[in-house]
Amino acid sequence: MTVAAIVPAAGRGERLGLGRPKALAVVGGLTLVARAVDGLVEGGVDVVVVVAPPGGEDEFRAALDHRRATVVPGADDRVGSVAAALGAVPRDAEVVLVHDAARCLCPPEVVRAVIDAVRAGHRAVVPATPVADTLKRTGPAGVVIATVDRTGLAAVQTPQGFDPATLRAAHEHARSGRDAGGPVTATDDAGLAEEIGVSVATVPGDPRAFKVTTPLDLAMAEALVAAATAGAS
Numbered sequence: 001m002t003v004a005a006i007v008p009a010a011g012r013g014e015r016l017g018l019g020r021p022k023a024l025a026v027v028g029g030l031t032l033v034a035r036a037v038d039g040l041v042e043g044g045v046d047v048v049v050v051v052a053p054p055g056g057e058d059e060f061r062a063a064l065d066h067r068r069a070t071v072v073p074g075a076d077d078r079v080g081s082v083a084a085a086l087g088a089v090p091r092d093a094e095v096v097l098v099h100d101a102a103r104c105l106c107p108p109e110v111v112r113a114v115i116d117a118v119r120a121g122h123r124a125v126v127p128a129t130p131v132a133d134t135l136k137r138t139g140p141a142g143v144v145i146a147t148v149d150r151t152g153l154a155a156v157q158t159p160q161g162f163d164p165a166t167l168r169a170a171h172e173h174a175r176s177g178r179d180a181g182g183p184v185t186a187t188d189d190a191g192l193a194e195e196i197g198v199s200v201a202t203v204p205g206d207p208r209a210f211k212v213t214t215p216l217d218l219a220m221a222e223a224l225v226a227a228a229t230a231g232a233s
């Protein structure tokens with residue numbers, strides 16, 4: 001009963017401004033990618049495939065130390081990076097998750113809930129949280145065009161969970177669309193599954209699964225880890 005996870009971490013993470021891949025940023029003495037892998041394993045994942053920037057594989061292997069993870073080189077965009085990792089997912093996997101390394105503090109309970117929902121028969125599952133802010137659509141020069149009704153809107157996180165055949169089919173479809181010259185507009189894997197008509201279920205997300213994107217996010221992650229360490233001692 002193998003549960004696999006793909007961790008796309010091949011982005012440059014320029015918004016963080018560190019001059020190295022974001023997944024190698026350090027929080028509380030551990031890289032984001034190592035923390036992300038630890039959270040997945042604690043949540044019930046057996047096999048992890050980490051996608052590193054091409055040429056950066058050894059640096060990632062060093063960051064992952066003794067962890068149970070295979071490192072593969074990524075592609076030009078996130079969809080390509082996930083597709084590259086699918087080739088390293090064991091054929092007998094029953095569930096496959098896709099989890100951004102940048103969401104390195106995602107609690108293991110969220111990982112477990114996603115796995116359980118796929119095991120219960122959902123072909124695609126995302127953690128979702130309600131949207132707290134008022135949302136506006138803006139136009140040229142940032143002028144507000146409309147207030148968006150936020151009823152029924154959710155912010156979606158990772159790990160996203162899939163039955164492996166569904167994730168493979170969604171990526172095949174995305175690739176053939178792109179080969180035919182079409183744009184890839186989906187920004188997550190569930191979006192690719194939606195494009196082939198798969199119904200996507202939700203489980204409750206968690207604010208700690210926020211994506212480290214900016215220096216402020218990194219400082220927040222640092223503070224959360226410090227608070228958890230102080231609480232545990």
Ligand code: C5P
Nearest residue numbers: 008009010011075076077078081100101
């Ligand atoms: O840019 P963004 O934060 O949306 O990227 C989401 C995730 O996809 C990041 O973890 C990033 O490293 C990964 N990614 C990738 N391959 C790319 C671009 C992004 O694995 N070519």
